[in-house]
Amino acid sequence: MNRVLTTMDDSFFYDIHIFCCVNQRVAGHPRGDCASRGSIDLHAYLKERVKSLAGLGRVRVNQAGCLDRCELGPVLVIYPQGTWYHYRSRDDIDEIVSRHLQEGQLVTRLVLRHDASRPPVQAGQA
Numbered sequence: 061m062n063r064v065l066t067t068m069d070d071s072f073f074y075d076i077h078i079f080c081c082v083n084q085r086v087a088g089h090p091r092g093d094c095a096s097r098g099s100i101d102l103h104a105y106l107k108e109r110v111k112s113l114a115g116l117g118r119v120r121v122n123q124a125g126c127l128d129r130c131e132l133g134p135v136l137v138i139y140p141q142g143t144w145y146h147y148r149s150r151d152d153i154d155e156i157v158s159r160h161l162q163e164g165q166l167v168t169r170l171v172l173r174h175d176a177s178r179p180p181v182q183a184g185q186a
């Protein structure tokens with residue numbers, strides 16, 4: 061597949077750009093949604109955590125509509141790497157911030173593979 065450059069140069073406007081799905085559906089929808097699993101509060105928490113840090117470069121944390129991985133939610137995706145994460149708690153967000161954003165390492169226990177059909181198993185779950 062050929063890549064098409066859409067900017068005047070090869071740099072990105074943001075060094076790190078994070079999209080958190082905060083989509084909410086009517087109760088009982090078969091696919092569920094990220095908002096009903098806590099993504100609105102966790103997005104706000106992530107945004108505050110990132111604001112409090114220095115040295116990350118130009119970072120933007122945006123709310124997103126449905127990213128079409130609803131059954132795996134809450135989900136977020138971090139660019140430019142295109143890394144997808146499932147998260148459920150402030151502890152998960154803290155780990156994504158410290159490991160991924162600050163140390164440049166994957167939080168493997170939370171990574172959503174492209175072919176995932178279920179959220180990753182988290183600590184304390186069978």
Ligand code: FES
Pocket residue numbers: 081082083084092093094095125126127128129130131133134135
């Ligand atoms: S509702 Fe979050 S990915 Fe669809």
